Amino acid sequence: MIPERIQIKLFINKAVSLADLVPVFHGWIQQNELDGLVLDVADYRHVPNGPGLLLMGHEGDYALDLADGRPGVTYKHKRDWPAEADTFATRLALAVNRARRAAELLNRDTGITVDPSRFEIKIPDRLNVPNTAGSFEVIQQELLNETQDVVGPIGAVLNVAGDDPRKALTIEVEMAPVVAI
Amino acid sequence: MTITTWKDQLQTAIEPTLAEEIDLFENQLELKKQGKLTDQVFGETRLRRGAYGQRYDNGQRHDGIESRTLPFPSDGLTKGAETIWDAPGMQRIKIPYGGLNPEQLEVMAQLAEEYSDNILHITTRQDIQLHFIHLEDTPDLMRRLGAVGITTREACGNSVRNICGCPLAGVCRTEAFDITPYADAMTWFLMGHDDVQDFGRKFKIAFSGCEDEACGLVRFHDLGYVAKTKIVDGEVQRFFDVYVGGGLGTVPHQAKVLAEWVPEAEILPQAQAVARVFARLGEKKNRNRARLKFLIAKLGLEEFQRLVEEERKILPHDDRWTSYLQDVPEQTEVALKPPTFLNGAPLPKGFNDWYATNVYHQRQEGYTTITIKLPLGDISSDQAYALADIAREFVGESLRATVEQNLVLRWVSEKDLPAVFSALDRWGLADPGAEKVTDITSCPGTDTCKLGIASSRGLSAELRDRLIEKNGSLAPAIQDLKVKVSGCFNSCGQHHVADIGFFGNSRRRENRAVPHFQVVLGGKWKENGGAYGLAVGAVPSKNIPAVFDTITETYAADRNEEETFHDWIGRYGKKEVRNLIQPFMDVPTYAEKPEYFSDWGDPREFTMSDMGIGECAGEVVSLFEIEVARAEGEAFDALIDLDEGRFVEAEASAYKAMVLAARALIRNEYIDIGDDPDRIVSEFKTRFYDTEKFFDRFAKGKFGRYLLSRHANPPESIDEDIARRRIEEANLFIEAAHACDAKLAAEAGSGGIPNLLA
Numbered sequence: 001m002i003p004e005r006i007q008i009k010l011f012i013n014k015a016v017s018l019a020d021l022v023p024v025f026h027g028w029i030q031q032n033e034l035d036g037l038v039l040d041v042a043d044y045r046h047v048p049n050g051p052g053l054l055l056m057g058h059e060g061d062y063a064l065d066l067a068d069g070r071p072g073v074t075y076k077h078k079r080d081w082p083a084e085a086d087t088f089a090t091r092l093a094l095a096v097n098r099a100r101r102a103a104e105l106l107n108r109d110t111g112i113t114v115d116p117s118r119f120e121i122k123i124p125d126r127l128n129v130p131n132t133a134g135s136f137e138v139i140q141q142e143l144l145n146e147t148q149d150v151v152g153p154i155g156a157v158l159n160v161a162g163d164d165p166r167k168a169l170t171i172e173v174e175m176a177p178v179v180a181i
Numbered sequence: 182m183t184i185t186t187w188k189d190q191l192q193t194a195i196e197p198t199l200a201e202e203i204d205l206f207e208n209q210l211e212l213k214k215q216g217k218l219t220d221q222v223f224g225e226t227r228l229r230r231g232a233y234g235q236r237y238d239n240g241q242r243h244d245g246i247e248s249r250t251l252p253f254p255s256d257g258l259t260k261g262a263e264t265i266w267d268a269p270g271m272q273r274i275k276i277p278y279g280g281l282n283p284e285q286l287e288v289m290a291q292l293a294e295e296y297s298d299n300i301l302h303i304t305t306r307q308d309i310q311l312h313f314i315h316l317e318d319t320p321d322l323m324r325r326l327g328a329v330g331i332t333t334r335e336a337c338g339n340s341v342r343n344i345c346g347c348p349l350a351g352v353c354r355t356e357a358f359d360i361t362p363y364a365d366a367m368t369w370f371l372m373g374h375d376d377v378q379d380f381g382r383k384f385k386i387a388f389s390g391c392e393d394e395a396c397g398l399v400r401f402h403d404l405g406y407v408a409k410t411k412i413v414d415g416e417v418q419r420f421f422d423v424y425v426g427g428g429l430g431t432v433p434h435q436a437k438v439l440a441e442w443v444p445e446a447e448i449l450p451q452a453q454a455v456a457r458v459f460a461r462l463g464e465k466k467n468r469n470r471a472r473l474k475f476l477i478a479k480l481g482l483e484e485f486q487r488l489v490e491e492e493r494k495i496l497p498h499d500d501r502w503t504s505y506l507q508d509v510p511e512q513t514e515v516a517l518k519p520p521t522f523l524n525g526a527p528l529p530k531g532f533n534d535w536y537a538t539n540v541y542h543q544r545q546e547g548y549t550t551i552t553i554k555l556p557l558g559d560i561s562s563d564q565a566y567a568l569a570d571i572a573r574e575f576v577g578e579s580l581r582a583t584v585e586q587n588l589v590l591r592w593v594s595e596k597d598l599p600a601v602f603s604a605l606d607r608w609g610l611a612d613p614g615a616e617k618v619t620d621i622t623s624c625p626g627t628d629t630c631k632l633g634i635a636s637s638r639g640l641s642a643e644l645r646d647r648l649i650e651k652n653g654s655l656a657p658a659i660q661d662l663k664v665k666v667s668g669c670f671n672s673c674g675q676h677h678v679a680d681i682g683f684f685g686n687s688r689r690r691e692n693r694a695v696p697h698f699q700v701v702l703g704g705k706w707k708e709n710g711g712a713y714g715l716a717v718g719a720v721p722s723k724n725i726p727a728v729f730d731t732i733t734e735t736y737a738a739d740r741n742e743e744e745t746f747h748d749w750i751g752r753y754g755k756k757e758v759r760n761l762i763q764p765f766m767d768v769p770t771y772a773e774k775p776e777y778f779s780d781w782g783d784p785r786e787f788t789m790s791d792m793g794i795g796e797c798a799g800e801v802v803s804l805f806e807i808e809v810a811r812a813e814g815e816a817f818d819a820l821i822d823l824d825e826g827r828f829v830e831a832e833a834s835a836y837k838a839m840v841l842a843a844r845a846l847i848r849n850e851y852i853d854i855g856d857d858p859d860r861i862v863s864e865f866k867t868r869f870y871d872t873e874k875f876f877d878r879f880a881k882g883k884f885g886r887y888l889l890s891r892h893a894n895p896p897e898s899i900d901e902d903i904a905r906r907r908i909e910e911a912n913l914f915i916e917a918a919h920a921c922d923a924k925l926a927a928e929a930g931s932g933g934i935p936n937l938l939a
């Protein structure tokens with residue numbers, strides 16, 4: 001199961017003013033701060049719990065997303081995967097790294113931090129990865145077996161889109177607590 | 182067999198002809214990649230499937246510091262003239278008369294999630310648009326739509342566009358009858374019809390159930406239908422009044438009556454006859470004169486009527502003209518629930534405000550239609566899934582998109598209203614104030630439109646936020662106003678028929694461009710868009726909220742009881758209105774207020790910094806600016822004359838305004854031009870028109886021709902229509918003069934031309 005599109009969401013813990021982020025996002029384009037070809041800012045501040053503020057790109061889109069009332073930094077890779085990204089794990093790694101880069105920039109420019117204890121994976125690719133129990137099973141195994149060196153030690157993998165076939169498969173990953181030695 | 186493509190997965194779900202068309206389109210993508218189709222052919226093919234261009238698709242974007250090339254990987258491949266293959270585009274999805282069901286809504290939500298930006302955008306013509314779409318995703322996107330009965334065929338391009346219809350059709354208290362089956366029959370009859378394939382421009386059709394309300398807005402469509410009935414031989418029979426040649430665009434035209442009392446059985450063949458005449462005689466080369474309104478103006482209405490009648494007589498018979506009539510029922514939709522009434526049960530918080538503005542009592546007792554007010558016409562995928570669930574639970578199939586960029590749920594049983602409200606509210610879909618002043622219509626503008634000059638969505642969002650904040654304290658007369666914003670003179674936001682409309686333009690100050698909006702006042706939404714407002718002056722974008730407050734507060738204080746804004750503007754007088762906005766028309770210097778040099782919602786400087794500061798850096802007001810102010814004053818005098826019924830004087834002043842604007846440009850190069858109009862027009866033609874310096878990137882020489890043709894052929898007689906049109910032309914000519922001056926200044930400064938002016 002190799003998705004064509006993967007979205008990572010790193011949750012942030014406090015409310016954020018998207019109006020203040022508009023110039024920040026334009027600044028990232030000006031300074032060429034992000035990976036991939038980033039084209040423009042799309043502003044959906046007016047949509048309740050919507051996609052928020054996006055940096056639309058060619059290969060992928062970055063956003064400060066407000067979906068589900070849970071603000072977070074997202075990166076969705078949507079096309080032109082590099083040749084070496086030919087497995088779920090390698091594709092996930094690319095998406096996670098780009099989301100983390102955006103989160104670092106956000107922290108640098110606004111002081112906002114992301115919640116290190118969890119993140120969300122959404123797979124808006126109903127052709128290759130429909131939202132079924134079978135897909136969840138496969139992705140869960142991939143996560144546990146193939147990706148912990150990239151994302152860190154995983155505590156739990158939860159299916160948060162339920163069994164609604166309309167929705168994209170959405171998984172929340174809880175990181176394993178760090179054990180003090 | 183493992184299914185690996187949408188084509189395989191959906192092959193039995195799509196109607197075979199549509200499936201074939203999409204396969205063919207996919208092949209054409211391949212042929213274009215192989216260089217076997219020209220840009221021109223492929224561009225029109227793509228448009229006819231609704232796949233449109235989007236801002237920056239020429240690969241250039243000004244990022245606020247400089248204009249940069251966007252390094253798309255396409256390697257020189259294009260999908261139309263100056264349109265890079267990999268640049269994202271907009272997919273327009275035709276929703277005939279705005280009617281859609283929950284399953285269709287869900288599929289569009291999925292497509293928005295996968296291929297776009299999680300947003301469905303409702304347009305002013307009841308389409309749904311997805312933005313940031315890659316061309317190579319479009320065949321699958323079309324298949325997935327096709328599987329739920331939606332086509333994007335002829336959503337753009339020189340074709341019959343989405344057919345509009347009242348969102349209340351079938352449930353309305355004032356309609357003659359439900360126009361839905363007729364709009365539906367017209368849609369499928371004309372779609373792909375041989376007689377509509379050879380138009381020089383787009384062709385827009387609308388249906389209304391009555392004359393007086395706005396709903397279908399037939400008066401600014403190429404072809405419009407207003408339902409009416411009369412008793413013939415003791416039976417109620419159905420007819421339409423048919424209108425032709427309306428249109429907004431740069432210079433709006435009110436449609437004229439082609440024929441009254443057209444029997445229902447005649448509307449399809451008559452439309453076919455109109456299409457044939459338009460295809461045969463309509464302009465093909467000059468896009469700017471290719472809409473039906475220009476053909477009718479050229480031929481005269483009577484001759485056009487005669488040609489249509491002649492054409493009708495020789496049409497070969499087609500069973501489809503009337504076959505659908507056997508299935509036209511009294512009522513096209515069936516309610517899911519029995520009719521009930523609010524029964525005094527406790528109401529959720531916020532319900533009453535919402536009930537007062539968003540609930541319409543259908544003519545069917547016990548049922549209501551509720552409007553879901555969508556900010557800027559946007560609904561997210563998550564909201565769309567929720568709305569589909571709510572529709573299924575309470576009404577079944579009945580959703581419609583509206584020309585005011587909202588969605589409506591029809592056949593809500595009254596007793597269910599509190600539950601529906603609560604369900605919508607959970608998803609942020611129970612915003613009160615539908616179709617009121619906070620429900621501002623806006624075209625995409627500079628957010629995504631290639632032709633956008635100023636940020637219509639940015640301004641609309643700003644006005645909306647401010648109005649919502651003080652909504653409780655707004656005078657009722659203000660709450661009822663219609664506000665509509667377009668990003669440029671092309672009028673997609675329908676600003677001409679708003680009480681208060683705005684369209685984007687730009688002005689120059691200290692060698693920098695400043696976003697402005699032209700203020701257009703006194704249009705009429707009622708009576709199917711019954712009158713067009715007139716421009717009273719261009720105001721810096723950042724001053725528009727203050728101008729809005731000044732005008733609306735004066736209106737609220739000065740109006741007579743029951744006086745509409747349209748009537749008040751007529752009584753108060755444009756001269757006085759102009760005096761109201763005058764203090765807001767000046768632009769401060771950059772040093773004083775740099776924020777005036779960027780647009781709402783977009784912190785990038787509106788001008789390109791690589792324009793540089795030329796030798797005139799110290800010059801606060803250029804010669805052109807002084808000179809063109811005279812032209813603007815003359816254009817305004819024309820408005821006053823028009824207002825006061827002096828049509829000949831109004832026309833003459835409008836013409837003079839164009840001459841003065843041309844002179845303003847010429848004086849930059851030839852200071853001693855003098856005042857003789859013949860000499861001015863001749864010099865203008867040689868220096869600016871023939872050299873194409875005056876040409877707009879998209880409208881080409883259209884605005885220049887306004888002056889040249891008026892100068893060469895002064896009208897023999899002048900009525901209100903001609904005077905009004907000349908004033909519109911003069912305003913556009915002046916705008917074009919500003920753009921030309923800015924373009925030349927930019928070229929002189931650094932050799933670069935800002936995107937906005939190019």
Ligand code: SF4
Pocket residue numbers: 624625626627630631632633634637667668669670671672673674
């Ligand atoms: S009015 Fe102008 S900016 Fe707005 S969508 Fe139409 S062409 Fe674009």
